[in-house]
Amino acid sequence: MEKQKKIKPLKELPSGFEDRQEKELLVRDFVISNIKEVMIKYGFQYLETPSFEYTESIGKYLPDKERPGEGIFSFKDENKWVSLRYDLTAPLARYVAKNFNEISKPFKRYQLGRVWRNEKPGPGRYREFLQFDADCVGTKNLQADAELCILISEILEKCGLEKKDYTIKISSRNFTNEIFNKLKITSKEQISMTIRSLDKVKRLGWTEVKKLLGKGRKDKSGDFTKGAELNESQINYLEKKINETKPETDDVIEVTKIFDFYEFDNYEFDPSLVRGLEYYTGPIFEIDLNFDVKNSKGQIIQFGSVGGGGRYDNLVNNFGNFECPATGISIGLDRLVYALMQKKDFKIETVKPVMICVFDKKNMGEYIKILKKIRSANINSEIYPGEGKLKKQMEYANKIQSPCVIFYGDDEVKNKEVKLRNLKTGDETLIKIEDLTNEINKII
RNA sequence: GCACGGGUAGCUCAGUUGGUUAGAGCAGCGGUUUGUGGAACCGAAGGUCGACAGUUCGAGUCUGUCCCCGUGUACCA
Numbered sequence: 001m002e003k004q005k006k007i008k009p010l011k012e013l014p015s016g017f018e019d020r021q022e023k024e025l026l027v028r029d030f031v032i033s034n035i036k037e038v039m040i041k042y043g044f045q046y047l048e049t050p051s052f053e054y055t056e057s058i059g060k061y062l063p064d065k066e067r068p069g070e071g072i073f074s075f076k077d078e079n080k081w082v083s084l085r086y087d088l089t090a091p092l093a094r095y096v097a098k099n100f101n102e103i104s105k106p107f108k109r110y111q112l113g114r115v116w117r118n119e120k121p122g123p124g125r126y127r128e129f130l131q132f133d134a135d136c137v138g139t140k141n142l143q144a145d146a147e148l149c150i151l152i153s154e155i156l157e158k159c160g161l162e163k164k165d166y167t168i169k170i171s172s173r174n175f176t177n178e179i180f181n182k183l184k185i186t187s188k189e190q191i192s193m194t195i196r197s198l199d200k201v202k203r204l205g206w207t208e209v210k211k212l213l214g215k216g217r218k219d220k221s222g223d224f225t226k227g228a229e230l231n232e233s234q235i236n237y238l239e240k241k242i243n244e245t246k247p248e249t250d251d252v253i254e255v256t257k258i259f260d261f262y263e264f265d266n267y268e269f270d271p272s273l274v275r276g277l278e279y280y281t282g283p284i285f286e287i288d289l290n291f292d293v294k295n296s297k298g299q300i301i302q303f304g305s306v307g308g309g310g311r312y313d314n315l316v317n318n319f320g321n322f323e324c325p326a327t328g329i330s331i332g333l334d335r336l337v338y339a340l341m342q343k344k345d346f347k348i349e350t351v352k353p354v355m356i357c358v359f360d361k362k363n364m365g366e367y368i369k370i371l372k373k374i375r376s377a378n379i380n381s382e383i384y385p386g387e388g389k390l391k392k393q394m395e396y397a398n399k400i401q402s403p404c405v406i407f408y409g410d411d412e413v414k415n416k417e418v419k420l421r422n423l424k425t426g427d428e429t430l431i432k433i434e435d436l437t438n439e440i441n442k443i444i
Numbered sequence: 445g446c447a448c449g450g451g452u453a454g455c456u457c458a459g460u461u462g463g464u465u466a467g468a469g470c471a472g473c474g475g476u477u478u479g480u481g482g483a484a485c486c487g488a489a490g491g492u493c494g495a496c497a498g499u500u501c502g503a504g505u506c507u508g509u510c511c512c513c514g515u516g517u518a519c520c521a
Contacts, residue, residue, distance in 0.1 A: 117520075119519075217517090219447075221446090225446090279521075390479055390481095394481035395481055399481085
């Protein structure tokens with residue numbers, strides 16, 4: 001007899017996609033409820049936009065044949081390319097342009113939504129993740145930028161982080177622009193290489209970044225990265241600038257002044273902060289966590305920031321002739337939750353159901369009567385949902401951490417009683433049916 | 445993309461210089477207990493050893509190619 005080859009579907013998930021279990025979801029819900037509370041308090045409107053947008057609306061790269069727009073997930077619908085959004089900022093710009101005449105200006109909105117990136121996943125970085133965005137469009141007022149940082153800080157502290165656990169870093173695109181003017185670095189390639197190198201100061205340290213600014217650097221695994229080929233005096237000047245602790249550009253100075261009025265001081269001017277190249281035009285921010293994050297194997301991993309943002313005065317204008325400066329900030333919620341769960345031992349738990357044992361299906365009517373009675377008293381409860389024997393039922397109750405089980409078998413029915421077993425202590429008591437909800441409430 | 449490490453049962457892993465029929469723990473299943481979980485004991489079951497090709501009398505083990513996972517690095521509008 002020949003064994004037939006079984007064709008099994010894969011139980012693995014596509015790279016970068018994750019199942020999320022209750023424990024994590026409850027913490028996430030907690031974070032989200034804090035976010036909503038703070039956003040309402042700060043006067044922001046709630047918005048939702050679809051997962052898909054026309055590819056041309058969310059990125060300036062037009063799709064090519066096979067895998068259009070590296071970095072995003074796309075497909076051709078009829079004759080148009082559509083893509084899963086990779087952030088919430090581009091859809092907001094599109095929304096604002098579309099509803100330009102109707103919306104208030106300034107327009108303050110917040111949004112929670114999944115975004116997708118077709119990139120190599122890393123520790124705590126997925127290809128599908130939940131993002132939270134708060135933006136203020138239609139004004140150049142730097143009060144908006146400052147308030148975004150303050151609101152993020154309030155959210156983080158509501159979630160249980162202390163001041164020392166996180167820092168909001170701030171800098172400005174104008175700061176780096178000035179440096180390049182002074183150094184007479186004009187080659188686009190060199191500028192972008194330099195910016196990206198500077199962005200790594202915190203992670204790699206100045207010694208390593210120096211190599212990246214010069215000839216290049218070998219990483220831990222022995223892989224070589226080509227450098228920006230700056231000369232020594234240029235590197236030295238950069239080093240001096242990078243160690244500035246006081247902001248020099250007007251926009252950052254003004255934002256920090258506003259911080260003072262709010263008595264907010266958990267920020268740091270960080271000249272090495274750069275963030276995405278193209279669309280930022282003014283102050284930029286990043287939210288860094290100041291504690292170690294480990295992976296499932298207990299190794300400390302390079303976690304990076306949990307969020308960031310900045311001013312993007314020209315984005316909306318891409319959709320037509322709209323004079324619409326804007327600023328915004330976003331948080332990677334899954335990453336934040338991942339880190340939060342390690343920092344704090346969250347005891348967010350649902351009350352598990354009381355379970356009624358099934359002795360004989362013939363008596364299901366009786367069991368349901370009891371179930372209805374305790375459910376109407378708002379006690380989480382269920383009749384054993386499986387088919388096993390009593391032992392099986394008890395194992396199930398134990399596994400789902402049911403606080404107690406109800407025995408209502410022939411003996412109990414005869415005496416018009418119910419036997420209640422406390423699964424934490426193992427105690428069993430016979431009680432009258434009318435006392436049942438009271439007794440259960442004592443145990444829960 | 446590049447570099448390093450890994451892929452053996454549902455999960456975590458062991459598997460000697462290539463050598464009969466590939467092991468363990470946990471979980472699951474059955475039983476000791478047909479009305480009692482979290483403990484114990486007993487039993488049975490569970491595998492295209494990531495895929496394909498090659499070397500060999502013989503490959504989980506060696507070689508090549510590819511796929512997937514992890515970490516670092518790069519990219520990230």
